[in-house]
Amino acid sequence: xxxxxxxxxxxxxxxxxxxxxxxxxxxxxxxxxxxxxxxxxxxxxxxxxxxxxxxxxxxxxxxxxxxxxxxxxxxxxxxxxxxxxxxxxxxxxxxxxxxxxxxxxxxxxxxxxxxxxxxxxxxxxxxxxxxxxxxxxxxxxxxxxxxxxxxxxxxxxxxxxxxxxxxxxxxxxxxxxxxxxxxxxxxxxxxxxxxxxxxxxxxxxxxxxxxxxxxxxxxxxxxxxxxxxxxxxxxxxxxxxxxxxxxxxxxxxx
Amino acid sequence: xxxxxxxxxxxxxxxxxxxxxxxxxxxxxxxxxxxxxxxxxxxxxxxxxxxxxxxxxxxxxxxxxxxxxxxxxxxxxxxxxxxxxxxxxxxxxxxxxxxxxxxxxxxxxxxxxxxxxxxxxxxxxxxxxxxxxxxxxxxxxxxxxxxxxxxxxxxxxxxxxxxxxxxxxxxxxxxxxxxxxxxxxxxxxxxxxxxxxxxxxxxxxxxxxxxxxxxxxxxxxxxxxxxxxxxxxxxxxxxxxxxxxxxxxxxxxx
Numbered sequence: 001x002x003x004x005x006x007x008x009x010x011x012x013x014x015x016x017x018x019x020x021x022x023x024x025x026x027x028x029x030x031x032x033x034x035x036x037x038x039x040x041x042x043x044x045x046x047x048x049x050x051x052x053x054x055x056x057x058x059x060x061x062x063x064x065x066x067x068x069x070x071x072x073x074x075x076x077x078x079x080x081x082x083x084x085x086x087x088x089x090x091x092x093x094x095x096x097x098x099x100x101x102x103x104x105x106x107x108x109x110x111x112x113x114x115x116x117x118x119x120x121x122x123x124x125x126x127x128x129x130x131x132x133x134x135x136x137x138x139x140x141x142x143x144x145x146x147x148x149x150x151x152x153x154x155x156x157x158x159x160x161x162x163x164x165x166x167x168x169x170x171x172x173x174x175x176x177x178x179x180x181x182x183x184x185x186x187x188x189x190x191x192x193x194x195x196x197x198x199x200x201x202x203x204x205x206x207x208x209x210x211x212x213x214x215x216x217x218x219x220x221x222x223x224x225x226x227x228x229x230x231x232x233x234x235x236x237x238x239x240x241x242x243x244x245x246x247x248x249x250x251x252x253x254x
Numbered sequence: 255x256x257x258x259x260x261x262x263x264x265x266x267x268x269x270x271x272x273x274x275x276x277x278x279x280x281x282x283x284x285x286x287x288x289x290x291x292x293x294x295x296x297x298x299x300x301x302x303x304x305x306x307x308x309x310x311x312x313x314x315x316x317x318x319x320x321x322x323x324x325x326x327x328x329x330x331x332x333x334x335x336x337x338x339x340x341x342x343x344x345x346x347x348x349x350x351x352x353x354x355x356x357x358x359x360x361x362x363x364x365x366x367x368x369x370x371x372x373x374x375x376x377x378x379x380x381x382x383x384x385x386x387x388x389x390x391x392x393x394x395x396x397x398x399x400x401x402x403x404x405x406x407x408x409x410x411x412x413x414x415x416x417x418x419x420x421x422x423x424x425x426x427x428x429x430x431x432x433x434x435x436x437x438x439x440x441x442x443x444x445x446x447x448x449x450x451x452x453x454x455x456x457x458x459x460x461x462x463x464x465x466x467x468x469x470x471x472x473x474x475x476x477x478x479x480x481x482x483x484x485x486x487x488x489x490x491x492x493x494x495x496x497x498x499x500x501x502x503x504x505x506x507x508x
Contacts, residue, residue, distance in 0.1 A: 010467065069476050091469075091477045109445060111453055111467045116460060122448045150445060159439040162481045162495075167432035167446045168453045169468030170498045171425035176462035176505060178421035185413040191363060191404060192421045193458065194376045199365055199422045200454030204447065206370060208430035213264065213365045214423030215345075223322050223345045227416045240497060241416075244424045247490060251430060 001137075001144060004028040004055050004083075005046075006074070007065035008036035010112040011088050015063060016044045018120040022145045027056050032066075052077050060137045061086055063106060068092050075099055084134045090161030093154035094128050104129030106138055107157055111168050120145040126152045126160065177237060209251060216248035255391075255398060258282040258309050258337075259300075260328070261319035262290035264366040265342050269317060270298045272374040276399050281310050286320075306331050314391045315340055317360060322346050329353055338388045344415030347408035348382050358383030360392055361411055365422050374399040380406040380414065431491065463505060470502035 001024045005012055008031040019026045026046040031037035034050055041048035049055055052074075055062060061084040064071065068089050075097050078085050084102035090109075097103035107126040110118055125142045127149050129135035135151075142149040152160065175196060179189045202211040215223040224245055231238040255278045259266055262285035273280045280300040285291035288304055295302035303309055306328075309316060315338040318325065322343050329351050332339050338356035344363075351357035361380040364372055379396045381403050383389035389405075396403040406414065429450060433443045456465040469477040478499055485492040 067472070068474055089477075091480045110449055111456065111465075113456065113460060113465055113467060116456055116465075118452060122452060124445050124448060152441070156439055156441060158480065158484060159435055160441055160445070161477075162484060163432040163435040163441070163446060164449055165468055165481065165495070166428045166435070168449050169466065169470065169502065171428040171450070172453055172456075172462055172466055173498055173502050173505070174420045174425040174428065175457055176466065177501075178417040179462050181413055181417040181420070185410055187406070187410060187414055187417070189461075191378050191414070192417060194378060195364055195418055195422050196425070196454050196457055198372060198376060199426055200450050202365065202367065202370055202426075203429055203450060206367060207443075208426055208433050211365075211367055211370075212423065212426055212430065213367065214419055216423065218321070220322055223343075223415075226345045226412065227419065230412060230416060236497075236501060240501070241419070243490075243494060243497070244427055247431075247494070248423065248427050251427070 001025065001141060002027050002059045003141070004030070004059050004062045005040075005065065006030045006052070006055075006062060008033070008040045009065065010114055011108060012063075012065040013040060013114055014110075014112045014118060015065065015088070015108070016040055016046070017117070018123075018145050020044045022120065024141065024144055027059050028054070030055060052081065055081060055083070057081070057083050059083060060141075061102075061104075061134060063088060071096050084131075084137070086129070086134070086138065090126075090164065091158050093158075094130065095154070098130075102129075102131050102134050104131075104134050104138060105154070105157065106141070107152075107161075109160070109164060111172075120147050123147050125149040126157050128153060128157070177240075181237075212248060212252065214248070216245035217252055219249060255279065255395060256281050256313045257395070258284070258313050258316045259294075259319065260284045260306070260309075260316060262287065262294045263319065264368055265362060266317075266319040267294060267368055268364075268366045268372060269319065269342070269362070270294055270300070271371075272377075272399050274298045276374065278395065278398055281313050282308070284309060306335065309335060309337070311335070311337055313337060314395075315356075315358075315388060317342060325350050338385075338391070340383070340388070340392065344380075344418065345412050347412075348384065349408070352384075356383075356385050356388050358385075358388050358392060359408070359411065360395070361406075361415075363414070363418060365426075374401050377401050379403040380411050382407060382411070431494075435491075466502060466506065468502070470499035471506055473503060 029041040037048040065088040079099040086104045105128040110123040283295040291302040319342040333353040340358040359382040364377040
């Protein structure tokens with residue numbers, strides 16, 4: 001299996017490494033910044049190219065992993081290549097590439113930071129394609145990575161992406177707020193790590209609604225009042241505490 | 255070491271089991287509901303009692319693990335016992351028991367659900383006591399459980415509790431919202447589990463602010479607009495999405 005890559009961000013980097021680790025040949029890397037493309041290509045036995053027109057046609061498909069806004073801009077240029085292309089965006093419809101003959105989506109449902117490696121077995125992929133040939137290539141790609149895949153149309157993927165933003169980006173922001181509160185009171189963030197890990201691992205066994213604990217779940221008005229009083233100097237956290245607690249109380253009553 | 259327990263909720267149950275598992279003798283259990291006290295006592299080789307006055311004086315201390323509101327009510331009754339008493343509440347000052355001679359706090363910084371066991375090694379305890387003798391008993395208790403402990407005064411513990419609410423209760427609510435969104439669009443919640451676990455495990459290596467990913471982190475306005483449009487039918491989630499995204503954007507700029 002042979003693929004090329006457009007992009008050199010977090011997702012592109014993780015996919016490139018996953019290819020190398022699982023005997024999928026990475027042919028070319030193109031990025032707005034040639035230096036970034038070259039750096040990534042060099043670590044993955046691939047060749048960096050200076051323009052899209054230099055991308056080799058001898059691949060199963062090209063993976064486009066760039067900012068959502070840039071996808072639309074690039075779509076015309078990509079159509080001229082006559083190579084199957086897929087993007088990795090959660091909230092962009094497959095049809096962004098409809099000027100190409102063969103196009104699809106390879107959406108990795110995972111959070112990637114350059115400084116933290118992720119086993120591709122822990123990356124469920126959401127797949128969509130306008131031809132069976134390309135869809136089969138995408139399935140084969142996932143299988144070769146040892147990853148699970150699920151078929152989803154563009155609308156489902158949008159809603160799944162919103163769910164992922166809550167489950168991942170927003171819960172991480174809650175960790176971030178906790179870290180700030182700890183620092184403000186000379187308490188080490190490390191103290192909270194077992195709690196954060198246990199909270200996440202609980203959902204392997206329990207539905208989140210059954211796993212819920214805390215003052216809002218218990219309708220412990222006294223404790224919530226104390227917390228809100230302590231947060232009065234920070235109106236944003238005050239409002240957030242209030243609205244999330246109300247959401248929990250409502251959830252438990254419904 | 256010998257302790258008794260007042261309460262039969264999630265925290266009381268986990269502490270009772272941790273005692274039995276680690277050779278700490280549980281003498282009595284008292285609870286508003288005698289049936290609950292008896293059920294817990296029976297599984298822990300302890301004796302359930304019908305009233306507070308029946309609690310054996312022959313213990314190192316009594317652990318009071320009941321609703322925060324009920325602590326104040328109970329404090330006078332407990333003073334009459336002349337036995338060291340500690341509570342397990344994050345946001346209640348140690349002084350709630352100041353009518354007793356010897357009193358303190360044994361706050362387990364963890365989330366407990368009855369249907370999910372927790373290894374006591376994964377429970378950091380926050381300790382406070384009005385006498386060195388009781389403080390040493392509490393340290394010994396934690397050591398016997400194989401748990402870490404940290405000394406914290408009542409004010410620090412309040413702020414730590416607020417941080418824990420964000421890190422645990424609120425992040426779990428984010429999982430809960432994600433589960434609802436998935437169900438609304440016929441997508442299995444299981445798809446999100448690797449993402450949730452990876453998000454939590456990232457903070458073992460990265461600070462949450464460095465681990466942040468997603469549309470708000472990238473200032474990806476187009477994607478956030480699509481998400482908000484999709485949430486217009488649910489004004490609460492719409493507002494929550496907006497305010498948390500703004501918090502993330504602000505955080506990344508500061």
